[in-house]
Amino acid sequence: MANLKEIRSRISSVSSTMQITGAMKMVSAAKLKKAQDAIIAMKPYAYKLKQLLEHLSSALGDENCYNPRSxxxxRVLLVPITSNRGLCGAFNANVIKKVLELTQNQYKNQEVQFYSLGKKGNDVLKKFDKTFxxxxxxxxxxSYSGAAALAEELMELYTSGTYDQIVLVYNSFKNxxxxxxxxxxxxxxxxIANAKASATDYLYEPSxxxxxxxxxxxxxxxxxxxxxRDSVAAEHGARMTAMHKATDNAQDLKNELILTYNKARQATITGEIIEIVGGSEALA
Structure with a gap:
């Protein structure tokens, strides 16, 4: 059994870790509230705009340079969206795993390259010699301006014919x-799924x-x-959950160590009493 000094040192170490994970949980919870409000407010607008975009795209036909080419x-460009920081459970690992799965299965007959958004994804994917x-x-x-500049770059890569398809892979926030x-x-x-059934005669203003x-x-x-934004909200949610579990695990470990410490202390005291009694009987 470990001596009392070692156990006290471990209890102190676990307590410090628990304080850190607890603080990180609180910080992530505060950031999550802001990110959650932002994505919840944006999603209805984004989904409606996407629906309109699909209808317009079908109606414009070959006049739209963003439509599928015949x-x-x-060539496929995969855009994994991960985080710059860790300690968020399987948040980043799931995206990386999905990207590699797509590369090996769905796009195994295509030339695939990666455009990594986020440090954690790039740290792993750069080893596969497919990083664009x-x-x-x-x-x-x-910010929207930063996302707009990035979107313009991706649009240029498609319209110039550099890539035939660009795919985003990310974690969407649910809760x-x-x-x-x-x-x-x-x-x-x-x-759109059924272009004929959904065909609409649009009047275009402007042209x-x-x-x-x-x-x-x-x-x-x-x-x-x-x-x-979806990925950022999901990241804070994943980190808050991971830190909550880490804090609970640290508390469980601390309780076990305290119990072990008490047992070791009791065993030490009992041993000392036995030695004293034994010495007293020897003298008698």
Whole structure:
């Protein structure tokens, strides 16, 4: 059995860890509230805009340069959205695992490259020699302007023919304890499920050209910004949950150590009493 000094040292160490994880849980909870309010307010607008985008895209047909090209998909850009910090459970690992799974299965016959958003994803994926680019700064101060610049870069990569498909892989926020791993085709714009049944005769004001040049890029920027906000809210939820579990585990370990310490202390006291009694009987 470990001596009392070692056990006291371990109890002190676990107590310090518990204080840190408890503080991190509280910080994540505060950040989660703000991020949760932001994504909940944005989602209805983003979903409605995406629905409008799909209808417009189908109606514009070949006049929309963001529609699927007729040629076979040969080059795919996967955009994993992870975090810059760890200690958030399986949040980052799930995204990385999904990206590798897509590479080995769904896109095994295509040339695949990665555009990592977030340090943790890039740290792992850069080892596979498929990294096109990485951007860790987008999360330093997340804003619409930063997301818009990133979306413009992705749109240019598609319209120039560099890639035939661009796919976002990220954790979507459901609640503090649940994140939904999401695979979303960013470009090309996917046609609606039943184009004929949903066919609508649109009157275009301004012209179709202006809609393609203004409305559709703005919609794509909003979709990317929504995905980034979704990931940030999911990250704070995952970290809060992970720190809550870590704090509970530390408390359980501390209780076990205290029990072990008390047993060891009692055994030491009992041994000393036996020695005293034995010595007294020897003298008698």
């Amino acid at each position: 040629k076979e998909i040969k 680019k990485n951007n860790n700064e987008v999360f330093d101060k997340l 503090a304890a649940t994140q939904i791993l999401t695979e979303e085709i960013f470009l090309p714009i996917q046609p 179709k050209k202006e809609i393609v040049e203004e409305l559709i890029p703005r919609s794509l920027k909003t979709q990317l910004f929504k995905a980034l």
